[in-house]
Amino acid sequence: MPRARQPPEPGGHPNEVHRRLSEEDLDDFTELSVQADEAAMGLDPELEKAVGFTHFDNASSEDNLITVLMTREDLHRLPSQTLVRVKSLEDKRSYLGVVVRGPFSEPDAVAANSNIAVGVVVQGKKLSYTFDYHGRAELEILGEECDGKLIPPGHRPRPKSPVFLLDDEESEHVLGMTGELCLGMVVGYAHMDARIDALDKSILPRHTGIIGTTGAGKSTTVATLIHRTQSSGVATIVFDVEGEYTHVDQATDEPTMLAALTRRKQRPEGVKDLHIHHLTGRDTRNRRHKHRHAFALNFSKLSPHAIAEILEMTDAQQERFHKAYEVTKLLLEDFKIFPKTPDEQRQLLELDELSTGYPRMTLQHLLDVVSTYIYVLSSEGRAESKARAKGSSRQAQLPVEGIEEPAPEVAPSQGPQLYSEFKEHASRVLGRVHEQSSRSEVSWRALFGRLLRLRRLKIFDVGSALGVDYDSMLTPGRVSVIDLSDTDSPQINNLVIAEILRGLQERQEERYQRAQEQNRPVDPALIIIEEAHEFLSASRIAQMPVLFEQVARIAKRGRKRWLGLVFVTQLPQHLPNEVLGLLNNFIIHKMSDSTVISRMQKSMGGIDESLWNRVPRLAPGQAIASFSSFKRPLMINVDPAPVKRLLVD
Structure with a gap:
C-alpha cells in the first residue's frame, strides 16, 4: 500500500516535500x-x-x-x-x-x-x-x-x-581610466566612466578606427566624440559624406536620445563653435548656418600621381598624363609663370610631387597641352607638319642667292585651341610638344575626356571662390564639418579628402615648428573621415599606392605633431591591413559577419577571445573600446550624443 504523503509545513509551499531527520x-x-x-x-x-x-x-x-x-x-x-x-x-x-x-x-x-x-x-x-x-x-x-x-x-x-x-577607484587606476573625455560607462561597473585624456599626445594622435554595421551606433559615437573633443579644446575636422553632422551646434531633440541623456544625468547641448565648409557650386544641408564657407580646390596643390590614381587612368593614359604634365612644367618656365625668382627656384628643388603638385599650374594649362598633342597627332596636324618640313627643305636647297621661290600655297591652319596664357604663343606650345613626341591619338583623346570631365565639375581654380581655409579649421576648440553630401561622386570626395588632408598636414607642420620655437605645445587637431572604405579600400590601395603613402605619411608625422586621424566604416572588410596597421585605438560596434570578425581579430592584438565572442551580440550603442591608455580593452555603453544629428535614409 503506497505511503501517505505528509501534509506541508505551515507556511510552506504545497509542492514542497519534507522528511524529518533521524x-x-x-x-x-x-x-x-x-x-x-x-x-x-x-x-x-x-x-x-x-x-x-x-x-x-x-x-x-x-x-x-x-x-x-x-x-x-x-x-x-x-x-x-x-x-x-x-x-x-x-x-x-x-x-x-x-x-x-x-x-x-x-x-x-x-x-x-x-x-x-x-x-x-x-x-x-x-x-x-x-x-x-x-x-x-x-x-x-x-x-x-x-x-x-x-x-x-x-x-x-x-x-x-x-x-x-x-573598488571603483582602484579599478579606474588599474584600467587606466584617466582624463576628462568620457566615452561612456564601463560594463560591469555601476559608476565607472570610460575616460581618456583628450590632450595626451600618446592617445588620439595614434589614430582610431570606429567600426560596426549599419545601425550599430557608429554615428552616435562620432557625434559624442565630436562634442567631447570640442569641449576639450581640440580642433575637430569632419569629412561628412552624408551631411549628418551639419547641425551639431544645436542640442539633440530626438526623444530616445533625450531619455538616455536623462538616465546618464547629462543634458542636451550643441557644440559652441561650428563652421561648415562645402565645395563651390555644391549645396550644404545647413544653408542658414552663419559660418558657412564655399571653397574651390587648387589644382597645383594636388600630386599628379594622386590625380592619376583617383581618376583611375589606364597605364597608357597615365603615361600620357605624366608626359603632358612634364611639358606643362617646361612651358610654365618658358612663359615666366613659375619659377620667376631665385627663391622660387630653390622652392622647385625641394618640390615633392608625391605629396603636392607643381606651383601655379592650372587644370586649363594641362588641358591646353593635351589638346595640342591631339592636334599634332590629327590628320590636320600631321599635314601641317609635313608642309612645314617640306617648306624648310626647299628653302635650304635654293641654288642662287637672292632668288626667292614663292611659298607653297597651303591653307591657313587653325592650330590647337588654347585657352590659358599659352594661347599668346601657340607656336611655343607646339614646339615643346614636338620635342616630346608621342603616338596614339586615341589614348590622348581618352585622357582629354577624363580631364575635361574634371574641369566640368568646376571645383578647381574657380576665380571667385576662395581656397580651403586651413587656419580656420585648425582653430582650437572649433568643429569644422566638410559637407560632401551634394557631390554624388566618390571620386570628387576622394579628391577633396586627399587635397585637404595634405593641406592640413602641411599647415600643422608649420604650426608645430612655430610652437617648437616658442617652447610651447602645438594645438591639437583631430580629423574624422566618414565612409573610410570609399577612400582607402583594399582595391583602391592596390591601384593608388601614392594616395596611401600620403595618408601613411600624415599618420606617422601626426603622432608627433598632434594630428590624429579617425576612420569610420561599416565595411571594415574593405579596409586593407596597411590601413588597419596605422590604427592603435578602436571602438568596435556590432558586427555579424564571422569572416569579418575573424579578420579583424587577426589584425587587432590585445582583445581577448571573450570580448570578440560578444561582438555579434552587442546592442546598439554598446562597443568594445581599446585605447592605448587602457590597460586592457573594455566593453562600454557609449554615451548618448547631446548634439543634433540628421538622420540619413
Missing part, C-alpha cells in the same frame, strides 16, 4: 556545525570579504585562465569584466585578474547534466524544490603585483586562494 542524522549535522564554527574562529577575518576562491586545475585548464568558485550569495558580485585581486596565500603572491567568462551557476550536490538535476528543472511547474547551487567564473590574469607594479605572471594562484573585488 536522531542519529541530527546529531551528525550538529557535530559538523560545531566543528565548522571552531574552524572559522581560526580563519583570517579578511576572508569574510572574499567573493570566491580559486579552483583546482584540470586537464582542460588554460594558461592565464583561472577558475573561481563562489557561493550562491556572492554570485551577483562577479559580473563579466569585473576586476579582482587574487591573494595566493600559500606562496604569498598577489595577482590582478578580470572576469572573462561567466559567472555560471552549477548545482552543489550533483552534476549539472545528471538525470536528477535535469528532472528537477524540467518539473519546475510541479516542484518548487531545487538543488542548492554555487557560481563558477573564469578569470584572466592581468599580471602579478610586485612593489606597486604589475608584471607578467610567472606562476598561477594556488588552489583555494581568496578572490577580492577591487
Whole structure:
C-alpha cells in the first residue's frame, strides 16, 4: 500500500516535500556545525570579504585562465569584466585578474547534466524544490603585483586562494581610466566612466578606427566624440559624406536620445563653435548656418600621381598624363609663370610631387597641352607638319642667292585651341610638344575626356571662390564639418579628402615648428573621415599606392605633431591591413559577419577571445573600446550624443 504523503509545513509551499531527520542524522549535522564554527574562529577575518576562491586545475585548464568558485550569495558580485585581486596565500603572491567568462551557476550536490538535476528543472511547474547551487567564473590574469607594479605572471594562484573585488577607484587606476573625455560607462561597473585624456599626445594622435554595421551606433559615437573633443579644446575636422553632422551646434531633440541623456544625468547641448565648409557650386544641408564657407580646390596643390590614381587612368593614359604634365612644367618656365625668382627656384628643388603638385599650374594649362598633342597627332596636324618640313627643305636647297621661290600655297591652319596664357604663343606650345613626341591619338583623346570631365565639375581654380581655409579649421576648440553630401561622386570626395588632408598636414607642420620655437605645445587637431572604405579600400590601395603613402605619411608625422586621424566604416572588410596597421585605438560596434570578425581579430592584438565572442551580440550603442591608455580593452555603453544629428535614409 503506497505511503501517505505528509501534509506541508505551515507556511510552506504545497509542492514542497519534507522528511524529518533521524536522531542519529541530527546529531551528525550538529557535530559538523560545531566543528565548522571552531574552524572559522581560526580563519583570517579578511576572508569574510572574499567573493570566491580559486579552483583546482584540470586537464582542460588554460594558461592565464583561472577558475573561481563562489557561493550562491556572492554570485551577483562577479559580473563579466569585473576586476579582482587574487591573494595566493600559500606562496604569498598577489595577482590582478578580470572576469572573462561567466559567472555560471552549477548545482552543489550533483552534476549539472545528471538525470536528477535535469528532472528537477524540467518539473519546475510541479516542484518548487531545487538543488542548492554555487557560481563558477573564469578569470584572466592581468599580471602579478610586485612593489606597486604589475608584471607578467610567472606562476598561477594556488588552489583555494581568496578572490577580492577591487573598488571603483582602484579599478579606474588599474584600467587606466584617466582624463576628462568620457566615452561612456564601463560594463560591469555601476559608476565607472570610460575616460581618456583628450590632450595626451600618446592617445588620439595614434589614430582610431570606429567600426560596426549599419545601425550599430557608429554615428552616435562620432557625434559624442565630436562634442567631447570640442569641449576639450581640440580642433575637430569632419569629412561628412552624408551631411549628418551639419547641425551639431544645436542640442539633440530626438526623444530616445533625450531619455538616455536623462538616465546618464547629462543634458542636451550643441557644440559652441561650428563652421561648415562645402565645395563651390555644391549645396550644404545647413544653408542658414552663419559660418558657412564655399571653397574651390587648387589644382597645383594636388600630386599628379594622386590625380592619376583617383581618376583611375589606364597605364597608357597615365603615361600620357605624366608626359603632358612634364611639358606643362617646361612651358610654365618658358612663359615666366613659375619659377620667376631665385627663391622660387630653390622652392622647385625641394618640390615633392608625391605629396603636392607643381606651383601655379592650372587644370586649363594641362588641358591646353593635351589638346595640342591631339592636334599634332590629327590628320590636320600631321599635314601641317609635313608642309612645314617640306617648306624648310626647299628653302635650304635654293641654288642662287637672292632668288626667292614663292611659298607653297597651303591653307591657313587653325592650330590647337588654347585657352590659358599659352594661347599668346601657340607656336611655343607646339614646339615643346614636338620635342616630346608621342603616338596614339586615341589614348590622348581618352585622357582629354577624363580631364575635361574634371574641369566640368568646376571645383578647381574657380576665380571667385576662395581656397580651403586651413587656419580656420585648425582653430582650437572649433568643429569644422566638410559637407560632401551634394557631390554624388566618390571620386570628387576622394579628391577633396586627399587635397585637404595634405593641406592640413602641411599647415600643422608649420604650426608645430612655430610652437617648437616658442617652447610651447602645438594645438591639437583631430580629423574624422566618414565612409573610410570609399577612400582607402583594399582595391583602391592596390591601384593608388601614392594616395596611401600620403595618408601613411600624415599618420606617422601626426603622432608627433598632434594630428590624429579617425576612420569610420561599416565595411571594415574593405579596409586593407596597411590601413588597419596605422590604427592603435578602436571602438568596435556590432558586427555579424564571422569572416569579418575573424579578420579583424587577426589584425587587432590585445582583445581577448571573450570580448570578440560578444561582438555579434552587442546592442546598439554598446562597443568594445581599446585605447592605448587602457590597460586592457573594455566593453562600454557609449554615451548618448547631446548634439543634433540628421538622420540619413
